Amino acid sequence: MTHVSITPVRVPAALAGPDAADFLAVAELLNAQQQEFWGNDDFHAPARAQLAGRGSTATRRRELLAARMGADPDAAIVGVAQLNLPLTDNLHTGTVNVVVAPGARRQGVGTELFRAAANLAADAGRSKLMAETDHLGSGPAGSENTASFIPHDAAAAFAEGLGFRLELVDRVSVLDLTGNDDGGTALLEEAAAGSGPGYELVFWRGACPDDLVDAYALLRQKMSTDAPLGGLELAEEAWDAARVREAEGKARGMDAEVLVTAVRHEATGELVGHTVLEVFRNNPAVVFQDDTLVLDAHRGNRLGMLLKAANLAKLRSIIPEARRVYTWNAEENRYMLAINEQLGFAAVGYSGEWQADLSVG
Numbered sequence: 338m339t340h341v342s343i344t345p346v347r348v349p350a351a352l353a354g355p356d357a358a359d360f361l362a363v364a365e366l367l368n369a370q371q372q373e374f375w376g377n378d379d380f381h382a383p384a385r386a387q388l389a390g391r392g393s394t395a396t397r398r399r400e401l402l403a404a405r406m407g408a409d410p411d412a413a414i415v416g417v418a419q420l421n422l423p424l425t426d427n428l429h430t431g432t433v434n435v436v437v438a439p440g441a442r443r444q445g446v447g448t449e450l451f452r453a454a455a456n457l458a459a460d461a462g463r464s465k466l467m468a469e470t471d472h473l474g475s476g477p478a479g480s481e482n483t484a485s486f487i488p489h490d491a492a493a494a495f496a497e498g499l500g501f502r503l504e505l506v507d508r509v510s511v512l513d514l515t516g517n518d519d520g521g522t523a524l525l526e527e528a529a530a531g532s533g534p535g536y537e538l539v540f541w542r543g544a545c546p547d548d549l550v551d552a553y554a555l556l557r558q559k560m561s562t563d564a565p566l567g568g569l570e571l572a573e574e575a576w577d578a579a580r581v582r583e584a585e586g587k588a589r590g591m592d593a594e595v596l597v598t599a600v601r602h603e604a605t606g607e608l609v610g611h612t613v614l615e616v617f618r619n620n621p622a623v624v625f626q627d628d629t630l631v632l633d634a635h636r637g638n639r640l641g642m643l644l645k646a647a648n649l650a651k652l653r654s655i656i657p658e659a660r661r662v663y664t665w666n667a668e669e670n671r672y673m674l675a676i677n678e679q680l681g682f683a684a685v686g687y688s689g690e691w692q693a694d695l696s697v698g
């Protein structure tokens with residue numbers, strides 16, 4: 338087998354200058370893989386945005402590893418592994434993503450990258466690694482066996498070969514925003530009429546108002562375990578106001594517009610749910626749905642639909658260039674999927690969430 342060299346890639350302070358060359362090559366390789374997979378540029382992230390998003394923070398250690406064929410340190414980078422290690426919760430876990438350039442596949446590069454990332458994770462005391470694989474196409478309608486939605490393609494075969502087990506299947510859906518010219522108003526009116534009394538909506542863009550930030554942190558924390566996790570051994574995340582501000586700062590650095598609609602229970606003043614949309618300014622046609630949550634005690638009041646319809650209406654008025662919204666939902670998350678189907682989301686593919694045991698030390 339050809340010798341593969343694996344080296345860490347430092348996230349540079351700026352993109353100009355010789356020390357940024359490896360980072361730029363990695364950013365390009367990751368973009369090329371997204372374009373290869375989706376067949377479009379919806380997931381293209383400019384190097385500047387990747388620079389803002391790939392550095393370590395108080396809550397996440399982020400490592401990048403590059404692979405080259407042979408021992409020449411100036412040879413082209415042919416593969417990359419991204420390793421994320423949470424630092425304030427889930428200290429037993431890490432998340433890994435491996436990408437190999439098409440011309441270098443099936444030569445053991447992916448395996449070497451994975452091993453190097455797994456060693457870093459084990460050295461950091463982690464005992465579980467998580468990975469995600471993406472697959473385009475619609476699953477067999479009505480099948481209860483969600484594992485059958487994940488085809489045995491390169492990504493799944495690679496993960497399985499490395500000892501990962503499939504623990505959860507997400508449906509990837511897209512909402513087409515074109516062709517509805519009332520701006521979502523009818524849907525919002527219907528959602529408002531159908532939702533329980535005693536609640537009011539609160540909206541912000543970018544930074545959460547100071548007086549709501551602790552309540553919002555609690556919602557973000559709940560979100561980490563309230564959505565189905567299948568067999569993924571994940572514990573509740575630790576969120577506080579500082580972590581909310583960190584996430585907002587990262588989004589600003591990545592030039593992303595973040596729209597949040599939350600719902601307040603009028604009797605107690607408590608925030609009891611939220612939904613988040615994210616748009617990168619370099620490509621405002623493409624929108625990503627992030628969290629949607631309604632706290633347990635307030636479910637059954639149709640607040641999920643209200644939140645989503647309201648945030649989509651804000652999106653249409655604030656970012657009229659928005660054309661489509663991507664979302665990921667656990668296939669067993671019937672309530673969320675039902676809301677999304679009513680909103681017009683349609684499946685375009687599936688994601689597998691995998692987990693492997695690491696021997697630590």
Ligand SMILES: CC(C)(COP(=O)(O)OP(=O)(O)OC[C@H]1O[C@@H](n2cnc3c(N)ncnc32)[C@H](O)[C@@H]1OP(=O)(O)O)[C@@H](O)C(=O)NCCC(=O)NCCS
Pocket residue numbers: 370433434435436437438441442443444445446447448449468469470471490491492494495496498
């Ligand atoms: C998945 C990916 C990283 C594999 O990289 P690679 O360098 O080709 O992997 P390796 O050569 O180390 O392959 C290891 C094993 O994975 C399996 N595998 C890899 N590609 C495969 C394919 N196209 N078909 C079937 N099995 C495959 C095989 O078992 C292979 O061992 P073998 O070649 O001895 O049969 C690469 O195809 C890729 O970048 N795909 C796009 C990104 C992606 O899906 N990443 C996975 C996220 S976990």
